Amino acid sequence: MKISVNFIFLSIILMAGTIMFGLAGISYYTHEVRDELEEDVLIVEHTYQSLDKMEIDFLLARRYEKDFLLRLDPKYIEKHAGAMQHLYEVEHTLEDEVAQIDGLNDQIEPLLELMAAAKAYDQKFAELVESHRILGMDETDGLQGTLHKAAHHLENRLEETGHPELEVKVLMLEVHERDFMWHQDSKYLDRFNAQVEAFLAFPPEYYANAAEQAEIIGIMEEYQHAFEAYVAEAQKEKELRKALSGYYAQAEPLLAAIHEAAENELEAIVEATHIASNEAKFYSMLASAIGTVIFLGTAALLARSMSKPLGKLETVLHGIINSDFTEEPPKSRLSEIASISSAVAVFRQGEMKKDQLTQDISEVISACAEGDFSRRIATDDSDGTFAELGKGVNSIGEVAQKGLGDVLSALAALSQGDLTKSMPEGQKGIFKEISDATENLNHSLGGMVAQLTNSSDMLKNTSNEIAAAADDASQRSERTSASIVETAGTLQTLGGTVKDTAENSQQARTIVTSAQERARTTQELAQQTNQAMERIEASSGAIAKIISMIEDVAFQTSLLALNAGVEAARAGEAGRGFAVVASEVRSLAHRSAEAAQEINDLISTSEKEVAEGVKLVGQTGSSLEEILTMVEEVVEKVNEIADNTVEQSKSIAQVNGRVDALDSDAQQNAAMLEETAASGQMLRDEANNLVQIVSNFELPTDSPTTPDFVDEDAVFDGDTWAA
Structure with missing residues (x-):
């Protein structure tokens, strides 16, 4: 009984579909588990990113604080407020996210402590800004401006008195003022007051009258009060800076601890994801292996019944290509392969005949290539295209043998100096052209010799x-x-x-x-x-x-x-x-x-x-x-x-x-x-x-001793003869 190849391929397709259906079920279950774990990972990652944003905002606020203290530019106050406002917004979102994660419930209390420290830091910064506004943002503003105006007023008034001793004392007061601004040390206030006492101790002779003395002393007391007020506010500003740094130092470890807890929770969820993914891969690989073994076993049996006769046919066809006809076409129970085998047998018989005739033609052509035109092809019992080809090759050999013999005779006479010998008449084709060329050559050589x-x-x-x-x-x-x-x-x-x-x-x-x-x-x-x-x-x-x-x-x-x-x-x-x-x-x-x-x-x-x-x-x-x-x-x-x-x-x-x-x-x-x-x-x-x-050449009898186209008195000018 013969089986069709279509039936074999249909069986293979049904088996592959069954295996793919089983693998699809396992894949669906794997994706469900993966989606749940990915959702948890996304929540924790967003929490981690929110903590990063809080840390960046806190660092930006600290940087704007330092920029403000260094440059006293009001634009950094607005930037500091913007950074803190963004930190508060991130904190509200973070509270909701931490409540959704079971592993981060214990971090709610540290988060509230962190926000309390951040708000206290923000409040102290506002007080620090207000203190700087009181002190003055530059030398013409606030207490600093009042102090400089009083000092300038006192200098101008003392110049009018014409006493250098008084001016020297005022210069010493300004030196102590500058020293305090640079070092922020209260000892310079004591030195300032001591110099004021020394100034007030000058006798009345240094003044034009009592009214001038009272005016200058009043200006000096105004200058002293302005400096004392500036020193008090500067000391307050110094304490505010310390408090501001303390609140920042309190908030920084809390933020780092929450950040570390979120990182640990993220690592735990990722580890659980890896475990679930590995289990799903194991069961998927097991099912795939079982299905693959069944599929390969069945496919191997079916393929063997097809590959063996096809391999035999391949061997026969390769033999025909290489002119080897010893192998016989195989037999098979598959109807399609049996039909192919019959066709190959018919093709093999025809190729055997063509190969024999091809060998004969090749031998004749090889002999012609070596100069032997006497070989012929036997075509008495053959017919068809190859038989006609053999007859044509025989005709070519006969014509070539006769024509080349005539050419050989003419060239042999020419080599002996005999210009009277020509090829026989009746030549055709290329041999006719060779005959005409030989005649022209004899005529030309005769004229040249003369x-x-x-x-x-x-x-x-x-x-x-x-x-x-x-x-x-x-x-x-x-x-x-x-x-x-x-x-x-x-x-x-x-x-x-x-x-x-x-x-x-x-x-x-x-x-x-x-x-x-x-x-x-x-x-x-x-x-x-x-x-x-x-x-x-x-x-x-x-x-x-x-x-x-x-x-x-x-x-x-x-x-x-x-x-x-x-x-x-x-x-x-x-x-x-x-x-x-x-x-x-x-x-x-x-x-x-x-x-x-x-x-x-x-x-x-x-x-x-x-x-x-x-x-x-x-x-x-x-x-x-x-x-x-x-x-x-x-x-x-x-x-x-x-x-x-x-x-x-x-x-x-x-x-x-x-x-x-x-x-x-x-x-x-x-x-x-x-x-x-x-x-x-x-x-x-x-x-x-x-x-x-x-004189050794033999010329035709009709060749003149002196050619007609050359005169005895002619002169050769390099190209032609001229009379």
Whole structure:
């Protein structure tokens, strides 16, 4: 009983569908478990991201706090408020998410503590901002502006009194004020108050009247109260900074702990997801393995019943392709394979006959390729396309054998110099063309040989004439060369005389040029001397300015010594030694001023002498310029004479060189004419050899001795013969 291939494929498809249905059920269950776990992962990941946002917002708020304290720019207050507002919004969302996660219920209380610390931090920052507004955002605002206005008012009022001692005390107060602003240390307030007490201790003599004293003391007290208020507020601001840092330090570990708990919960859920996924993969792989084993076993049995006969057919077909007909087509119970096997058997029989005929044709073609056209193909008991092909190959061999034999006969005669032999008549095709070409070749060669015979005679006569003419020209060239040698000797003598004159002119040019350079060097030295005198004059002026500055310093030193004496007198017995030192300083300042005046007088005298020297050096430079101008004119004339002499020497040298060239050319011409005579002799010998070679050819009886297309007196111009 034979089975159809369609039935086999239908059975395989049904079995594969059953296995795929089972795998789809397992896959559906796996996806359900995975979706539930992914939902939990998404919630925890969102919680984790919310905690990251809170941490970023808290860090941004801290950064804006530092930027505000560093730059005191109000824009950072708004940025700080925005960061905290976003933190509160994230916190409200985070409370709902933490309540949905069983593993994070214990983090609700730390989250509330975190928000309490964040709100306290925000409140303290607002108080810190208000404190800075009270202190002033810049030097013109708030307590800082009031303090600077009071100090400026006091400075202006004290300048009107004309007492430097009072101004010095105010300067010390401003120094203590700056020190406190830099260091924020309360000790500078005590120093400030001590300086105020010292200022108030000045006697009434430092003031114009009692009203002025009362006014200045009132301004001083206003300045003191402004500084005390600034110090109190600055100390408050310092405490607010500490409190702000404390609340931030309290909130930071709470946020880190909640963050860590969320990370641990996320890792636990991911681990549970991996376990569930691995279990689902195991059961899916088990079901797939069982189904695959069943499917492969059944498919192997079915495939074996198909592959064995098909493999046998493949072997038979490969044998036919390789001309091996020993294998027989197989038999099979499958109807389709049985039909294919019958068709292959019929094809095998036809290919066996074609292979035999192909071998015969190949042998004949191989023999023709080797030059043997006598082989033939036996086609008596064959018919069809290959039989007709064999008959055609036999016809080609016969025609080729006859035509090539005729060509061989004609070429053999031509190789012996016989130009009368031609191919037999009756040729066809390519052999007809070869026959015509052979006839044309014989005719062309006959004309060329006749032409060569005539040309050989002409070449012999011409070579004799060339040899005679070359001998005569060689003798004339020798006489011309002797005359040129005598002329060259005369020109060399004249050139030597002109060359000596040119060398003497060059020496004169060198001497005059040296004189010019020395004159120019003398002028440059005069200019440098003038410039040096001008620099001395400028230096004298600068020294005078320095002496004037020394006099001013001596005057200021004397004034300071006077003030120091006043302070020492005010100090009484304790300042007596300082008064003696101040007196000595005044004496030294007076002597310094006198010495500076004497130096100034000496410098004035030097300036006058230097100015007179500058004038004399300038006159010397003018005289040297006139001398240099006359020397340059002499140099120009000597240069013209030298240039003309050198030009004459060069011209005579050129004429001498050309005469030498004529002598060399004449000698070369004589040598070339001798070579030409020798070549003419060789040409005569070669013409005799050519006549002897041409006489060996056998020409047709109707071929003329001298061709009609070449005249006896014709001349070959390189391409054609012309009469």
